[in-house]
Amino acid sequence: MTSFPKNFLWGGATAANQVEGGYDEGGKGLSIADITTAGSLDKPRYLTYELNGKRGKVAGMFANALPEGAKGKIFDDTYYPNHIAVDFYHHYKEDIKMFAEMGFKVYRLSIAWSRIFPNGEETEPNQAGLDFYRKVFEELKKYNIEPLVTISHYEDPLYVAQKYHDWQDRKMIDNYVRYATTLFKEYKGLVKYWLTFNEINSAIAFLGMTGDKPSNEMAQRAYRKLHYQFVASARAVKAAHEIDPDYVVGCMICGITPYPGTCDPADVLAARHSMEESIFYCGDVQCKGEYPTYAHRLWDKYDVKLDITDEDLKDLKEGTVDMYTFSYYSSNIITTHKTDEEAKGNFAAGAKNKYLKYSEWGWSMDPTGLQYYLEVMYDRYHLPLMVVENGLGAVDKVEDGKIHDPYRINYLRNHIEAMKKAIADGVDVRAYTTWGCIDLVSAGTGQMSKRYGFIYVDRDDEGNGTLKRIPKDSFYWYKKVIASNGEDLSE
Secondary structure, three states: OOOOOOOOEEEEEOOHHHHOOOOOOOOOOOEHHHHEOOOOOOOOOEEEEEEOOEEEEEEOOOOOOOOOOOEEOOOOOOOOHHHOOOOHHHHHHHHHHHHHHHOOOEEEEEOOHHHHOOOOOOOOOOHHHHHHHHHHHHHHHHOOOEEEEEEEOOOOEHHHHHHOOOOOOOHHHHHHHHHHHHHHHHOEOOEOEEEEEOOOOHHHHOOOOOOOOOOHHHHHHHHHHHHHHHHHHHHHHHHHHHHOOOOEEEEEEEEEEEEEOOOOHHHHHHHHHHHHHHHHHHHHHHHHOOOOOOHHHHHHHHOOOOOOOHHHHHHHHHOOOOEEEEEEEEEEEEOOOOOOOEOOEOOEOOEOOOOOEEOOOOOEEOHHHHHHHHHHHHHHHOOOEEEEEOOOOEOOOEEOOEEOOHHHHHHHHHHHHHHHHHHHOOOOEEEEEEEOOEOOOOOOOOOOOOEOOOEEEOOOOOOOOOOOEEEOHHHHHHHHHHHOOOOOOOO
8 A cells, every 4th residue: 555655744733722721811812712601512602792781692603793783701700611721822832842752743723813913903913922923833843843824713803703793894804814914924934834714614514504404694694704715815825925935825624525325316416515515615716716616506595695806706716725625523424315313413413324433422433534535625626635633532531640542543543544545546645633632622512521632631621620731542652653654553
């Protein structure tokens, strides 16, 4: 079997709002993540706000738009797990040293927009925020770890999120481009790889998560938001290449492989349409530089009207990405028939696949789906690919100061083997960064108990704990995987 490329980038991934903490330090402004409560498998996370002197909350991690006139607010009697998270803000040297001990070649992290521009639309950046990330990048360089930086990862500054109702105004394009351009100039020579928006397709991919058909208004908001983000991304790509021709800028897609539930042609077509709407739509615009032919079918489905200008179309064409990156955790079933068993869990819905096992959070474990996804996307776009999120969320137990996590090792081994098969089939895969390489706050549930990391962090779902870092068995296993460039996957 073909081996991994000699210069393959092995590493891990996190997001600022899920690891950093220090939410009110160093001149940082509030972000959407800072007013988001904890949740669980059965209870959603909420955004908290005040309206006409009364407190309120709106459910959903992707419900960034607060009610008209509401102001996001932090309440003293409510727990917000992202405020401290695992305190990477003060522990980054310790954490990066542990990443280096594993042999990381790359570390994917995000920058908190409100740490650079506290309100999101100032003309001058916050120097303390710029200095913090410079120190992080310099620490990574000390160990020859390449930063892979996500510019926007689910944490728009609260001020602009409220003012422009979650990307419902074209002015957000200029705000984002100013922010991105600041980063490109500030970190020239320290950062090479950039991603414009994390899981940009989530705006439409999760529209139907409740099982009900979304309203036309919901769809209108989602598609409008996406259009403005597409243009912002394209302009950022152009700016990056002008500032440093060596910059490599990618899109980042939430990758879920959809299978038809039966061989009924209606199911096969439904699965195809699901992939167009949830996956291809964003990839096609960002990689090919234009809206696909089926876009009109999607817009007509919800009576969506977009203000697409000639300048927008020019920007999209000129600002295509250099690489395609994506997250992959599981696959799902698409069927037009009633089913006996449903997959219910954190961002998991629809028919259950009888050929697969499921995690305790309701996600199917399907390494073949990763191989399938890699081969389809490389054939479609002919761009280098990076798997920038993949991992298993599970409850870990500390026994005599150690954490034995064979379930995580098994999950990752199977997905690495699937990736290797795709490479053997000719797919150009450049990097693999496992999600939550150090335990972090779950984006979907706000829990710490849903752990992904190679490094255990002593903190629970209520915010108790010492924040002590402990390597798990998977830490030493992944160190061996990296040292052998993916050849030695044994425990």
